[in-house]
Amino acid sequence: MKRVGVFICHCGSNIAGAVDCEKVAENAKSFPGVAFSTDYKYMCSEPGQELIKKAIKDHKLDRIVVASCSPRMHEPTFRRCLESGGLNAYLLEMANIREHCSWVHPDDKEKATWKATELVRMAVAKVLKNEPLQRSTIPITKRALVIGGGIAGIQAALDIANAGHIVDIVEKEPSIGGKMAQIDKTFPTLDCSACILTPKMVEAANHPNINLITYSEIENVEGYVGNFDVTIRKKARSVDMTLCTGCGTCMQKCPTKVPSEFEMLMTDRRAIYTPFPQAIPNKPVIDRKNCRYFTTGKCRVCEKICPTKAVDYTQEDELVTQRYGAIVVATGFDLFDHSVYGEYGYGKYKDVITGLHFERLINASGPTMGKIKRPSDGKVPKDVVFIKCVGSRDEAKGKAYCSKTCCMYTAKHATLVREKIKDSNVYVFYMDVRTPGKGYDEFYTRTTDQFGAKYIRGRVSKIYEKGDKLIVRGEDTLLGRPVEVEADMVVLATAMVAQPDAAKLAQMVGFSYDQDNFYTEAHPKLAPVETHTAGVFLAGACQGPKDIPESVAQASAAAAKACGLLSKEEMPTEPIVSCVNEAICAGCGMCVPVCPYKALDLKVIQERAHGKTITRKVATVNSGLCQGCGACTVACRSAALNLKHFTNEQILAEVDALCL
Amino acid sequence: MSVKEAQANWEPKILVFACNWCTYAGADLAGLSRLQYPPNVRVLRVPCSGRVNPQFVIRAFQRGIDGVLVAGCHPGDCHYVTGNYFTRRRYLLMQRLLQYVGVDPERFQARWISGSEGPKFQQVVKEITEQIRAMGPNRKLRDAQ
Numbered sequence: 001m002k003r004v005g006v007f008i009c010h011c012g013s014n015i016a017g018a019v020d021c022e023k024v025a026e027n028a029k030s031f032p033g034v035a036f037s038t039d040y041k042y043m044c045s046e047p048g049q050e051l052i053k054k055a056i057k058d059h060k061l062d063r064i065v066v067a068s069c070s071p072r073m074h075e076p077t078f079r080r081c082l083e084s085g086g087l088n089a090y091l092l093e094m095a096n097i098r099e100h101c102s103w104v105h106p107d108d109k110e111k112a113t114w115k116a117t118e119l120v121r122m123a124v125a126k127v128l129k130n131e132p133l134q135r136s137t138i139p140i141t142k143r144a145l146v147i148g149g150g151i152a153g154i155q156a157a158l159d160i161a162n163a164g165h166i167v168d169i170v171e172k173e174p175s176i177g178g179k180m181a182q183i184d185k186t187f188p189t190l191d192c193s194a195c196i197l198t199p200k201m202v203e204a205a206n207h208p209n210i211n212l213i214t215y216s217e218i219e220n221v222e223g224y225v226g227n228f229d230v231t232i233r234k235k236a237r238s239v240d241m242t243l244c245t246g247c248g249t250c251m252q253k254c255p256t257k258v259p260s261e262f263e264m265l266m267t268d269r270r271a272i273y274t275p276f277p278q279a280i281p282n283k284p285v286i287d288r289k290n291c292r293y294f295t296t297g298k299c300r301v302c303e304k305i306c307p308t309k310a311v312d313y314t315q316e317d318e319l320v321t322q323r324y325g326a327i328v329v330a331t332g333f334d335l336f337d338h339s340v341y342g343e344y345g346y347g348k349y350k351d352v353i354t355g356l357h358f359e360r361l362i363n364a365s366g367p368t369m370g371k372i373k374r375p376s377d378g379k380v381p382k383d384v385v386f387i388k389c390v391g392s393r394d395e396a397k398g399k400a401y402c403s404k405t406c407c408m409y410t411a412k413h414a415t416l417v418r419e420k421i422k423d424s425n426v427y428v429f430y431m432d433v434r435t436p437g438k439g440y441d442e443f444y445t446r447t448t449d450q451f452g453a454k455y456i457r458g459r460v461s462k463i464y465e466k467g468d469k470l471i472v473r474g475e476d477t478l479l480g481r482p483v484e485v486e487a488d489m490v491v492l493a494t495a496m497v498a499q500p501d502a503a504k505l506a507q508m509v510g511f512s513y514d515q516d517n518f519y520t521e522a523h524p525k526l527a528p529v530e531t532h533t534a535g536v537f538l539a540g541a542c543q544g545p546k547d548i549p550e551s552v553a554q555a556s557a558a559a560a561k562a563c564g565l566l567s568k569e570e571m572p573t574e575p576i577v578s579c580v581n582e583a584i585c586a587g588c589g590m591c592v593p594v595c596p597y598k599a600l601d602l603k604v605i606q607e608r609a610h611g612k613t614i615t616r617k618v619a620t621v622n623s624g625l626c627q628g629c630g631a632c633t634v635a636c637r638s639a640a641l642n643l644k645h646f647t648n649e650q651i652l653a654e655v656d657a658l659c660l
Numbered sequence: 661m662s663v664k665e666a667q668a669n670w671e672p673k674i675l676v677f678a679c680n681w682c683t684y685a686g687a688d689l690a691g692l693s694r695l696q697y698p699p700n701v702r703v704l705r706v707p708c709s710g711r712v713n714p715q716f717v718i719r720a721f722q723r724g725i726d727g728v729l730v731a732g733c734h735p736g737d738c739h740y741v742t743g744n745y746f747t748r749r750r751y752l753l754m755q756r757l758l759q760y761v762g763v764d765p766e767r768f769q770a771r772w773i774s775g776s777e778g779p780k781f782q783q784v785v786k787e788i789t790e791q792i793r794a795m796g797p798n799r800k801l802r803d804a805q
Contacts, residue, residue: 070688071705072680099691100703104782111699118702512741532739576707596741629740630711634750646707651716658675658702659723 002128003035005061006120007052009043009068011098016041018102020113024067027117031124035059043068044077052078053085062087063130065123067095067116088132090575090645095123118658125657129650133575138624140226140571141325144562145170147218147505150178151197151548152540152555153330154204159559160328161209165566168322169204170232171214175279176201178332182262182356184363184370186548187412188443194278194365201280215285219319221327221509224597224625225535226571228324236315238286239272243310246282248274250302250311258290264357266375267367272302272311277365286311326535326562329519330555331505333541336391336398336495344387344492345463350376351470352463352490355409362416372420374489377468381488384417385472386410386428387460391495393431399495399516404545406493407434411444413491414453426453427485429460429474437547456483463490496545510597511536518544529558537561576645577626578633580619585640587617591632599625600632672726672792674701676785677716679709679743682733685775695782698789701729708732709770710743714754717768721801727767727792729784734772744772763800766791 006028010016021039028037036059040048043066055061064087066078071094079089097116105112142165146157149171157167169176181201183193204210213232220231254270262275269275271291272284292299293313303311335356338346346352351374353361364370374381388406391398407430414426433455435441447453460474472485498517499505506513511531512520519542522530529537537558540551565571582605592600603620606613619632619641630643642648678684684705690697706712709732717728730751732744751770758765771784 070684070691072685072688096688096703096705099688101699103691103694104696105699106694106696108699115699115702122702122704512736514736532741594746596743627740629708629743630706631708631740631743631746634710634713634746643707643711646711648713648715651704651706651713652719654704655675655716655720655725656723658673658704659720659725 002033002063003059003061004031004033004063004065004124004127005052005055005059006031006034006037006065006067006124007043007048007055008037008039008097008120009048009066010039010041011068011102012041015068015098015102018106018109018112019097019116020109023113024097024116024120028065028120028124031121033063033128034124036061044074049077049081052081056082056085056087063091063093063127065093065095065120065127067097067120067123069098070094070096070100090133091127091130093123093127093130095119121660122654122657125653126650129647129653130645133644135572135575136623137570137572138226140566140568141323142166142566143168143322143324144326144328144566145228145230145322145324146328146330148178148330148332148540148542149173149176149212149214150330150332150540150551151180151200152332152551153178153328154200155552155555156328156330156539156559156562157204157210158200158207159556160562160566161207163559163563163567164209165563166209166211168211168213168324170216170218171212172217173275174215174237174273174285175275175281176204176212176214177276177278177280179356180548181276181278182264182359182363184359184366185412185416187408188437188439190412190415198278201278205280212281214281218505218508223323225533226325226565227624228327228535229321230324230327231319231321234318234320236288236317237283238288238311238313238315239284240310240312240315241281241283243308244283244306245308245310246284247307248284249305249307251284253301253305255299255301256290256292258287263367264354264360266357266360286313326537326565327509328537328539328555328558328562329505329509329511329531329542330539330558331499331502331542333496333545334499336497338390338492338494340397341390343462344390344460344490346492349463349465349470349490350374351381351488352492354492354494355406355413358413358491362413362420372417379488380421382421382423383425383427383485383487385470385485385487385490386414386426386493387490388428388430388493389495390492391497399497401516401545402434403493403496404434405496405547408437408440408443408547410491410493411435411447411453415447415451418451418453426451427472427487428453428455429472430455430457431459437549458483496541499542502542509533509536518542529554529561535565573624574628576628576643577623578621578628578630578641578643580621581640581642582618584638585618586638587619588637589617589619590635590637591619591641594631594635595626596629596631597625597627599623599627670797672700672789672797673724674727674729674788674792675720675725676701676703676729676731677706677709677712678703679732679739680705680707681739682737682775683709683731683771683773683781686773686777686781689775689778690781693778695778697782697785700789701785708738708740708743709747710738710740712747712750714750714757717754718801721763721767721798722803724798724802726795726798727769727788729769729771729788731771731773731784734774737774761801763798764795767795767798
């Protein structure tokens with residue numbers, strides 16, 4: 001005979017003000033299975049919990065219903081109370097008579113009391129069917145994977161490595177560094193990007209706990225928190241990393257020239273190359289698509305010239321599988337394809353460039369050695385027009401969101417143009433100027449007041465060539481009249497968008513992304529670096545447009561979360577998972593594709609029936625993967641699948657109790 | 661109480677299946693914000709709206725419930741990635757089934773209410789209570805008593 005104890009909380013006057021708690025406790029005594037019922041002022045308080053523990057002992061209670069606030073608030077509290085009172089934590093049910101009753105029905109005590117009674121009756125009916133559940137534990141692999149070797153990935157890896165855990169950074173390019181390596185100066189301090197990034201790159205490369213896996217991509221991810229099995233494709237570099245000393249002779253002698261992606265195609269690299277001189281690892285790879293040997297079968301210059309015989313044309317892609325406890329995703333962003341804005345003439349006019357092109361033009365290590373020269377004829381531009389929100393905040397052609405960084409980097413570019421070219425004129429077409437951030441607005445004010453950049457509020461409708469000038473035609477919406485600016489060069493502040501393969505990676509690892517393919521955090525405010533997939537964390541602009549300080553902060557936050565996981569030997573698992581009644585499972589497999597966590601599978605069992613041994617298929621649940629959503633239980637046609645703690649019988653008992 | 665009186669005093673009873681992550685939190689927020697709504701609803705917590713078996717809904721109607729609401733996270737926001745898509749499909753099928761057996765399909769509804777939408781929870785409950793009240797008691801599917 002099951003003996004249920006019912007405890008009605010007054011929550012001071014929060015509940016008792018609208019609900020007659022004594023009456024609810026009195027009513028509860030008549031419910032089937034209830035052996036004890038009482039009310040108390042604060043059930044969650046120490047004496048309240050003692051009251052429950054004492055009642056468990058005195059009245060030999062084996063199931064408890066607490067009617068109080070939301071279980072989202074105090075379920076863990078009362079579960080602990082049950083455990084210390086000698087009962088299994090899952091023999092508790094809560095009736096939410098505060099948020100769902102007293103607080104929303106303050107004026108009708110009779111009805112509120114009746115509703116509270118019914119909610120308690122439902123909870124009693126359910127708890128009678130509760131079963132004790134055991135939390136199990138799974139071991140945690142003490143190794144972290146960071147996907148992406150930009151500033152966010154490097155920072156996350158350094159923090160995890162400094163906490164004493166092994167970290168692998170997987171980067172698809174031949175060098176770590178990401179977009180920040182291309183940038184010249186950083187706002188609002190105007191310190192040089194390379195000067196603050198390259199030491200971190202070196203630190204990561206030399207750290208005993210960090211392994212750099214560059215020129216590699218994630219091929220497959222299986223498993224779950226604590227134990228992800230990740231397959232990494234190490235693309236063939238055609239250069240033996242152990243033999244190569246990075247002397248660079250091959251890069252000088254290679255006869256094939258290819259536009260350099262790092263320099264935004266403004267200058268050439270060779271077919272055997274490192275993306276930039278400060279690359280880490282500073283050892284070249286052969287770009288097989290463009291290499292003369294790989295395309296025509298003749299050349300082999302680099303092989304002949306290499307003093308250590310490191311060039312190896314026979315190398316093949318290598319697949320390695322490694323187990324990780326936690327994954328930090330820091331894959332960064334890409335730039336919006338602004339060719340949709342035909343009116344800006346990108347591609348048609350050489351002197352219409354993007355912000356990242358401009359970064360290379362003003363970079364001392366860039367194609368022009370830091371001298372601002374316009375791409376068409378190498379002349380120093382005198383009149384420079386910047387156009388903001390190219391692709392951002394434009395639902396019709398671009399993206400609905402604000403890319404967040406463009407206002408500041410355009411102000412930075414404007415400042416640098418005025419600083420480097422004394423007699424220049426800078427015009428900035430803008431929709432709004434958004435400068436939240438420490439020292440940001442001061443920087444913008446300096447750009448306009450001290451450096452004299454002319455900000456024009458309005459959109460540009462057309463750019464066309466006239467002689468060697470570009471005519472920028474737009475509207476000044478503050479003056480309410482059209483404006484025309486003669487420019488030598490136009491710089492577009494293109495939107496930050498998700499990486500082209502962002503969705504593919506998210507599907508592979510198994511977390512969600514939004515309509516713009518940016519990765520979705522578990523909670524926009526309270527879990528900004530977690531994903532809904534336990535053990536997978538987000539850092540940097542893959543989650544949404546971010547500047548460098550924010551990316552770094554988020555990377556450290558993600559690292560802290562990963563370390564929290566890796567510092568434990570094992571972790572408890574929630575026992576609310578699906579289970580299979582093999583006796584009635586027909587093995588149809590309908591449940592398998594329904595599961596979002598790949599926790600369901602079919603297995604073959606042998607059993608004796610009618611004097612014969614038969615083998616048949618039945619569903620099986622991997623309780624380590626199952627998150628307890630219950631989708632499979634509804635898909636199951638023979639009702640062989642059930643979700644523990646939310647079984648069909650429990651929910652039906654609640655429904656029945658409500659409808660009495 | 662005479663039959664007439666009982667009819668006059670009739671109050672609809674509505675069962676709400678609320679997913680733990682969005683709608684249950686939204687209902688909690690409605691309470692936290694002291695947003696009043698009619699006391700005709702009873703919230704039953706399920707891990708995900710995709711856990712709601714149509715069998716539960718039919719049983720509730722058989723036992724005399726006047727209306728059922730299944731509420732979960734907005735499409736795309738499901739805590740369990742895809743659960744609410746199943747809910748959406750089942751909801752459409754259920755409505756057609758109800759229509760087929762001659763019950764007003766509006767007695768069974770589905771809504772997306774997130775954890776930050778306390779006012780929406782209040783609004784939905786108010787609306788549905790009034791709709792069901794206008795329809796009158798569920799007699800068609802109720803078991804003989």
